[in-house]
Amino acid sequence: MAGMMTTVRQRRVGKCTEEAEEQPSEEKSIKPDGKILSAHTGGKLWNILSITVGGIVAISLGFLTSVYIATLHENDLWFSNIKEVEREISFRTECGLYYSYYKQMIQAASIQQGLHGLVYDNKTESVRTINILERMNVYQEVFLSILYRILPIQQYLEPVYFYIYTLFGLQAVYVIALYVTSWLLSGTWLSGLLAACWYITNRIDTTRVEFTIPLRENWALPFFAVQIAAITYLLRTNLQPARQKLTFMAVFIATFLFSLTWQFNQFMMLIQALALFVLDCFDLLPTAKKNLKKGPLLNRLGKLILHVLLVLCLTLVINKFIKKILNLESDEHIFKFLKAKFGFGATRDFDANLYLCEEAFGLLPLNTFSRLSDTLLFYIYIFVLLFMTVAAVIVAFRNLSCSNQVQLMEKMGECTIILKPDAAYNLIHTVLFGCLALSTMRMKYLWTSHMCVFASFGLCSTEVWKLVLKCVHLYTSQRMQVMKYSIPIITLLYISYKFWPGIMDELSELREFYDPDTVELMNWIKSNTPNTAVFAGSMQLLAGVKLCTGRTLTNHPHYEDKNLRERTKQIYQIYAKRSPEDVYRILHSFGTDYVILEDSICYERRHSRGCRLRDLLDIANGHIMDGLGENEPDLKPSTYPRFCEEIKKNLPSYTTHFIRVFQNKTFHVYKLAKHK
8 A cells, every 4th residue: 555655646746747847947936835846056046036035025015005005194184284183083983982092091190000990991881880901802002002101202203193103004014914925825926016016006995094093903904914824824735843833823823913903803713714614624625534535425425514514503502502601692783683684584673773774784885896897806806716716626526536545646646637725725715705795895805905815826826827728728838937927017017007197196185184063072072071071972973072082971882792782772862752851861870961962863864764873763662764755564653753853942841951052063062950
């Protein structure tokens, strides 16, 4: 048997290297394990020079991307010239909430007091003390604030610039990681250059960091890209033990940082585990599950299906068991949302409908593909995806149809179609994350960045061009090399010619932040209310209130807590058809001193009927919605008018409980009367 295996291996090497020997002896290439085919010194020097140049290009592109995004941010807001309150207001919605904890740590008398304030926080949710470090992913803000305090940079750099420059710097890490992944897959840094250029020219669809800086995904995705690069390298064959250990460490650190910085990490980790599970099932990764890989094809398929069902059932049972034991309910709204989204019954649940009506959680818009096609990215991606999928199906069927390892080695020895483990992993990765992006627009940034990597890899892949040329009966090693390098270069020239003028126009366009109504509101709150005042209102606005004024909130945008979701639904009755007595009782139960009403919500026109916030509240309360259109038959008219409209009429039933203390074109602030 040992002799037979040796013979098979020799036959395989002979077949696979047969065409390589046709190439001129001057050409040098690199094996997947990084070893040079040529043994003489010139080849080694050329390899070192190529790696050096490729590394310099990667670092340069990462740095230029950071500068580019920072410049766009400055030009869009004139950030260096606006007031501090305007800078803080520019951190919209949940971004303002996250940044407020960085500001809180900076302004604390000491690091210890700052940490104590986060662990025993009673200003984020009124009449309740919560552990911010336990509830939210703000370890990065804590680390950054401590770093700012201990480094001698306070007199040179304002805290806000230290914060935003760190995020823009992480974009450099992101681009470099994408570049390296594409380089590892294709074997040429030209592929990495193309991936980085696509990432930049498709910026609208690959990142939103310049206008949502503190978002958790902007912290997490660079580490996620580093993890993918490390896994891609780890899946190479014949890695030296030392390199393998270092790569494992890189995977662990990147995964840890990714999980620490984003509350949705568990869904990403689940999809990655699923990708590796699929690869293992189809024998596309080295594995020791020998019992699944013996016998004829039908037996193996039967074992495979049974194995998949057992794994899925076990996963669901363990998930339910852990949630039951630990009484975890933080993500139940996600499953309600998914159930309604995929048509498993309509729902009147306020939280589920709130997600369903948000554009970010809807299907990926079709105009995304037209934008991606303008840079040729989408067309090339589809071509590479189809080719690699066909190759994966053929290889998987070949693996499953072999009854023993010797037969498999004989079939692999033919070398007609091969699929390396790192390429197989990235294929499954892009398919699964593509499905996630198509179903939920907010997740598209996971897919589009990897789309740049996958398309550039395919365009610079020796295996792809070899098989394409063989299919049209034009294959020679020289033609394959010409196609491998000329097509990517032509694509780069096209991108440069078409998009360079637009990039220059973007960099020269100057605008300025302008939101006088919100600035006026924040200044009024700071000047006319006590520091201990409690404010109620919309989640998005209250995040800004906490950041700009430091006042206590009733609710906020970090929606990953069941009690907070119920509290928010109650606070939002200010936009429902409820009596002034009911609204006063609800607000008073949360210790509210002031309530802020927004005309943009009360008279909302952004969403269609049925998705306006007031409609969601009416449906949840069993009331008929406003305006023309159908209502569900069991909905009833409310006995009260809409609170946010009626309170502005200053009727006695309202002024008894609420006193208007501030008003401008956008906001109305009412103080709750103190009743004995």
